[in-house]
Amino acid sequence: MIKRILLSGLMLAAPTCLLKAEELGDRTRGLEYARKNCASCHSVSPHEGQSIMSDAPDFVSVANTPGMTPTAIAVWLQTPHPNMPNFIIPESDIDDLTAYITSLKTPK
Ligand code: HEC
16 A cells, blocks of 8 residues: 555656756856856847847747747757857856746747
């Protein structure tokens, strides 16, 4: 009997773990990093409006682009910018940035 209860407890816990795995980063640190390293081109927060560099999409639009899942954002950030081949973001900052950008998604 006890074994059964433990087992069902584990099954309930599993999906929550999976959800958490997507949010490894700290979005406040992500915003700080973005302000320092991305804001010269991108509009990084919802109140800033258009990006400074017209080719650079603002982060709210990035977050709301269909298919821009946390994984897709993380993968994008591990790829050098097309026009900035030397721009490489450290892995720990990628998690924070991904958490931050994902948090900008407007709920439907
Ligand atoms: C020197 C200017 C510049 C800086 C600095 C910069 N970007 Fe970009 N970024 C661009 C441009 C221009 C594009 C559009 C490139 C393209 O689509 O070919 C872009 C595209 C992107 C995209 C893809 C958007 C999409 O919808 O495809 C993401 C995500 C992104 N940048 C994130 C970042 C992050 C995070 C930082 C800071 C760590 C950053 N960028 C810093 C200029 C910049």
